[in-house]
Amino acid sequence: QLQLAESGGDLVQPGGSLRLSCAASESMSYYLSIAWWRQAPGKEREGVACISITDDSTFYMTPVKGRFTISRDKDKNTVYLEMNSLKTEDTAAYFCAADQSFGGCSRISLGALSEYEFWGQGTQVTVSS
Secondary structure (H helix, E strand, C coil): CCCEEEECCCEECCCCCEEEEEEECCCHHHCCEEEEEEECCCCCCEEEEEEECCCCCEEECHHHCCCEEEEEECCCCEEEEEECCCCHHHCEEEEEEEECCCCCCECCECCCHHHCCEECCCEEEEECC
16 A cells, blocks of 8 residues: 655745655556645634646645645655745645545645545645744
């Protein structure tokens, strides 16, 4: 069964940058897409961005569009989330997740939370001065 491990979370000042990594225990070619989700204290988990494994198309939710970039390294079985111009409202636990069956990630959609069957444990990002 696929295992995902996030890393790279940290405390950073507003306007700063971080790069999160999501390392998979096996080839991502067996999956349709990888997405980043985040959850702030007292709030529901929300989508951030996704990348399709089949054609490398990407989708970003409005709050992060233009500031975050999702990419993947096929050889390392790793997906990255480059986060720039960080804001205090980006503070959350960030999770990566894999979709094996549904294919909801595309240029116009991230897909539903329920479509992501495999999840990592999360990494904390805190944006504060």
